[in-house]
Amino acid sequence: MKRSFKGNACSQVLRLLLGVGSVLMITACQSPSKMLGAPVTGYNHTSAAINRFTVNGAGGPNIGPHQGGGSEVCCGLVPREWVPGLRAIVEWEKDPDPGGYIKRDQYGQLDTEDYKRHAANYSHHKVTVEIPRYAVAGRLKVHFLPCDQVRVSADNIKPGSPGYPYNYPMNMEGPKVCPNS
Structure with missing residues (x-):
């Protein structure tokens, strides 16, 4: 008895498709995740530059002095529903002299030694802050304020809108001397 190779291949593909389809139907019927992927953006209300930052480990864009909201990085996680005691851990690197001159070589590349001199003034910070109540989860928005204060929201409201915290x-x-300096 001769077996058809075509028949064997078709039955294998059919079994594979049925298996994949079953898995997809089972996962589609499960309840949605309690967590939601949220883009991360930042707002820098200070005269320093925020070279980089993370919120709960998710990276955010670098932000020039008195700038923000224009770019996002994906993704942090937030609970779909707000829970009491919800907090965020924010880490960042700050350049207190973002307009400082750094020498360049004849090809336009930064001079390594001059860059090291400039970067020696960068400061690194880490703080844990409360995330205020939200009705609908949205973007993780990190606000950098004078005296290394930080605020984080995870709502679906745009800054500047009524109801935004x-x-x-x-x-x-900022003041000449920060209270906790």
Whole structure:
């Protein structure tokens, strides 16, 4: 008896498709995840540059002085429903002199030694902050304020809109001496 190779291949493909289809139907019927992927964006209300930052381990874009909201990085995680005691851990690197001159060589590349001199003034920070109540989960928005204060929201409201918890002016002047310095 001769077996048809075509028949064997077709039955294998059919079994594979049925198996994959069953898995997809089973996972589609499960309840949705309690966590939601959320883009990360930042708002820098200070005269320093935020070279890089993370919120709960998810990276955010670098932010120039008195800038923000224009770019996002994907993704952090937030609970679909707000829970009491919800917190965020924010880590960042700050350049207190973002307009500082760094020498370049004849090809336009940064001079390594001059860059090291400039970068020696960078400071590194880490803080844990509360995330205020939200009705609908949205983007993780990190606000950098004078005196290394940080606020984080995870709602679906745009900064500047009524009901947004942190409607600070973009150009905030810090005090001469910060309270915890």
